[in-house]
Amino acid sequence: MSIWMIMKVSAKALTRNKFRAFLTMLGIIIGVAAVIAMISLGRGAQEQVKERISSMGTYNEQFPVLRNWKIAAGTSFGAQQVRSAARVAVIGQTVADQLFPGVNPVGKTIRVGALPFKVLGVLGKKGADPRGFDQDDTIIVPYSTVQKKFQGGVLYVQSGIVKAVDGQAGYAEAEITDLLRQRHNIRPGQPDDFEIRNFSEFAQALEQTQGVMTTLLASIASVSLLVGGIGIMNIMLVSVSERTREIGIHMSIGARPNQVRVQFLFESIVLCLLGGLIGLGLGVGGSYALTTFLSWSTSLSPDAVAAAIIFPVAIGVFFGYYPAHKAAALDPIEALRYE
Amino acid sequence: MSTHHEPSLTPELGALAMTSLRSEDTRESVIHLDEIWKIYQTGDVKLAALHGISLDIRKGEFVAVMGASGSGKSTLLNILGCLDHPTRGTYRLAGVDVSTYSAADRADVRNRQIGFIFQNFNLLPRTSVWENIEAPMLYARVKKHERARRIEEALETVGIPDKAGSLPNQLSGGQQQRVAIARALVNRPSLVLADEPTGNLDSRTSEEILAFLQELNQSAGITLVMVTHDMEAAEYASRRIVMRDGQIESDD
Numbered sequence: 291m292s293i294w295m296i297m298k299v300s301a302k303a304l305t306r307n308k309f310r311a312f313l314t315m316l317g318i319i320i321g322v323a324a325v326i327a328m329i330s331l332g333r334g335a336q337e338q339v340k341e342r343i344s345s346m347g348t349y350n351e352q353f354p355v356l357r358n359w360k361i362a363a364g365t366s367f368g369a370q371q372v373r374s375a376a377r378v379a380v381i382g383q384t385v386a387d388q389l390f391p392g393v394n395p396v397g398k399t400i401r402v403g404a405l406p407f408k409v410l411g412v413l414g415k416k417g418a419d420p421r422g423f424d425q426d427d428t429i430i431v432p433y434s435t436v437q438k439k440f441q442g443g444v445l446y447v448q449s450g451i452v453k454a455v456d457g458q459a460g461y462a463e464a465e466i467t468d469l470l471r472q473r474h475n476i477r478p479g480q481p482d483d484f485e486i487r488n489f490s491e492f493a494q495a496l497e498q499t500q501g502v503m504t505t506l507l508a509s510i511a512s513v514s515l516l517v518g519g520i521g522i523m524n525i526m527l528v529s530v531s532e533r534t535r536e537i538g539i540h541m542s543i544g545a546r547p548n549q550v551r552v553q554f555l556f557e558s559i560v561l562c563l564l565g566g567l568i569g570l571g572l573g574v575g576g577s578y579a580l581t582t583f584l585s586w587s588t589s590l591s592p593d594a595v596a597a598a599i600i601f602p603v604a605i606g607v608f609f610g611y612y613p614a615h616k617a618a619a620l621d622p623i624e625a626l627r628y629e
Numbered sequence: 630m631s632t633h634h635e636p637s638l639t640p641e642l643g644a645l646a647m648t649s650l651r652s653e654d655t656r657e658s659v660i661h662l663d664e665i666w667k668i669y670q671t672g673d674v675k676l677a678a679l680h681g682i683s684l685d686i687r688k689g690e691f692v693a694v695m696g697a698s699g700s701g702k703s704t705l706l707n708i709l710g711c712l713d714h715p716t717r718g719t720y721r722l723a724g725v726d727v728s729t730y731s732a733a734d735r736a737d738v739r740n741r742q743i744g745f746i747f748q749n750f751n752l753l754p755r756t757s758v759w760e761n762i763e764a765p766m767l768y769a770r771v772k773k774h775e776r777a778r779r780i781e782e783a784l785e786t787v788g789i790p791d792k793a794g795s796l797p798n799q800l801s802g803g804q805q806q807r808v809a810i811a812r813a814l815v816n817r818p819s820l821v822l823a824d825e826p827t828g829n830l831d832s833r834t835s836e837e838i839l840a841f842l843q844e845l846n847q848s849a850g851i852t853l854v855m856v857t858h859d860m861e862a863a864e865y866a867s868r869r870i871v872m873r874d875g876q877i878e879s880d881d
Contacts, residue, residue, distance in 0.1 A: 295767050306755060539751045542712065543812065544740020544768035546733040622712045626751065 296549065300557040303533075311561060314525040317518025318565030318605065319572065322598045325511035326573025329594040331580065332504030334587035353430060364396035364411030367432055375434040379407040382426035383415045400429070405439055407431060418585050459490040518565070519605040526558050526613035537617055538625025551618035558610025559603055566602030570595060658724065659819050659852045660686035660709060665718035665728075667704050667875075678704040680875040681718065688819075691846040691853045693863035696872035703824075705872065706856045710743055710822045711735040723819040740768045744813025748825035750805040752797040752812075758784075759793040762812045769816050783811035787841070803834035810841070814851070821845075823855040827862055839865045 304311050351369045354361055367378045379400060386395045395409045407429075416425040454462035463486055470484050530537070537550055577588040667679040678701045686692055696702040707713040708720060711727055714735070720728040727738055744765075745751070752761050762783055766776045784790045787807040789800075797805055806826060813821050823842065827835035843865045846853050855866060863869050871879045 535751075536753060539753055540764070541736060542710075542739060542745050542751070543765040544736055544816075546736040546768075548733060549736075549768070623707050626712075626747070 293552075296553050296556055300553055300560060303529075303553075303557060304560060310525065311564075314522055315561055315565030315568065317521040318515065318562050318602050319518075319569040321511055321515035321518045322566045322569025322602060323572035323576060324514055324569075325508060325601075326570055326590070326594050326598055327576045327580075327588075328507035328511055329504060330573070330577040330588040330590050331586065332500055332507065333589040333591055334577075334581075335500050335503075337587065337589055351432070359416065360414040361411045362414040363394065364409070366411055372432040372434050375432060375438040377405060377407045377435060377439070378410050378431065380411045380413055380430045381409055382413050382428040382430075384424055384426040385429055386412045402429065402431070403440065454490075459488055463488050515601060515605060519562075519609040522558055522561055522606065523609035523613060525561075526554065526610055527616070529557075530554065530613050530617045533617075534620065534625050534628040537620055538622050538628065541620070541622035542626060547618040550620075551614045554614035554617045555607065555610045558613070559606035562602035562606030562610075563599070566598050569602075570598040573598070656687035656689060658685055659688050659690075659722070660684065660854070661719075661721040663719040663721075665705075665708060665715045665720060667701075667708065667713070668716045678875050679708070679715070682875075682877060684870070684877065684880075686820075686852065686854065688852055689846070689850045691843065691865070691867045692855070693866035693869045694854060694856045694872060695858060695860075695863055695869060696878075697858070700872040701875040702856050702872045704875075706822060706824055706854070709820070709854060710745060711738045736768075740765060741816055742819045744816070744818040744821040746806070746809050746813050746821065746823040746826045748828035750797070750802075750809045750829070752805055752808055754797060756796070757793070758789075758795050758797070758800070758808050761797065761808055762815055765812060765816045771816075779815050780811075783815050786814070786845075787811045801834075802830050803837060806830065806834075806838050807841075810838075810845075814845075819852065821851055821853050823853065825857055825859075826855060827857075827859065835862070 351367055351372050353359070354366050361380065362383070364380075366380050367376065370376075371378050379402070381389075381395060381400070385400075389395065389400060390398060395412055398409050399406045400409055401407070413426070413428070413430070418424055452462060452466060466486060467482070470486075471482065474483055476483065537545075540550065541547075574590060577590060580586040581588050662682050662684040665679055665682045665684075666677060669676045669678060680701075682701075682705065694702050694705060704713070708715050711722070711730070712735075714730065715728055718728065719726055722738065722742055727735065730738065739745075753764065756764075759780055762780045763776055766779065771779070780793070781790070784793060787810050789804055789807050789811075792800060792804060792808070797808065800808065826842070827838055830838060839862055842853060842855070845851050846867075853866075855862070857863055869879075869881060870877055
């Protein structure tokens, strides 16, 4: 009997009891769907950390560089306008859409509090941030203007952003600490009156946490795959004993033990693979739903997709072997007599 | 594989070698048993089900094997059908020594050389008549077109040409047994073994089936061995062997 024929016999045996086949697959389906969703979420979170780090702060003329934010229309303000505390603004897409629907806002005037500001430019669209806040619902003005016009001429900045060359963040941090201590007249031994947060360390720590989470979630999902595999084995054993007589008939008309083994093994592989594919679909769909409805960022990795196919097949072979072997080892005489 | 068997010796040549030894009957030997023992061991207790049986059955014979339960007739049938192997002795089927064959080799012998007819029909459930008859040919790797031809021919032979699409449980007992007979014949076996073929049938249907088996034997020359405890059924055979305590009591 050719492999094709064996496949046909297996497929027929499976379709005979569809509901049971589905229940059998459920463990694998849930396991694979969980693995896919978890890994997608983990990867999404990791990728997001990098993005989040590159967008924070209050601003001078260099903010488009510091925040990696492009100007979609018009220009940003320059150093001259920061020095002179000019009443100029760059607005986000949401603000532009709400205040100037269908009109180019560049050159128009907007009112912030009681003061008019001239719109110099419109920022490119950024969308929601990880917490769901609309990053485009923003107006950016020079810090000097805010100090002068809103804070009654207070001449200090609350915070600043420094972008270091890649890999030089630690060195930059040391330099800035020295500079600030010098400017603030802090003597050696006295504590800093400022705080520096190094986001590259923050990012690393976050990435590590995410890595640990991904591993943890993946191992939980693996356990559910294992449980799914045991379920497959259980049902295959039931199936072998239920079909003992049938196996006997096949043997009496010429099925070799090995052909019986391959047939049952194939059945368990098909069950697992089908479960894996359904699980993959659910996992991908679930990740997509999380992104669409909850704005959680997810990222589907090709490795996870490959694993969703390879692992179930391995589980099918591993947990299907014993029941298949049991079927193949049946004595045709006793199998034929089995009630 | 058997160590006694020359790989180059084809079944036909083997059969020729056998017949040349026997002057009284020139027909080919289908079954040749030489001192067949079957001993079952449970713990320290040994039980001999067959006590050194020697037997020759030739092509075209219709043999009924009778005997009380426990006489060894089922054990003999299992060995003849290559479902089991003897503890000792030689079994040549169509000239080939199959007594030491492995399970896989015995499966091939059952597939190509032997057709089975069982008391409870043993058709594959939830599987159409057509597919039931097709199954042995799938294991024999018969081509699709040839399978279809043989299935139609077999259905015609057993007299149920219109039942190809039916499921076994939609058929009467007699019809199911006809399907089983068709299945037993499609691979053109050297030997058809029937185990109480009418045990589950009413007397009128039993007669029909027995008459049909007799006709198959006489017109198509099919070699038939039938195990039965029914004297009337045995009347249809051309030769009757009676077993008792694992030995042949009478053979005529």
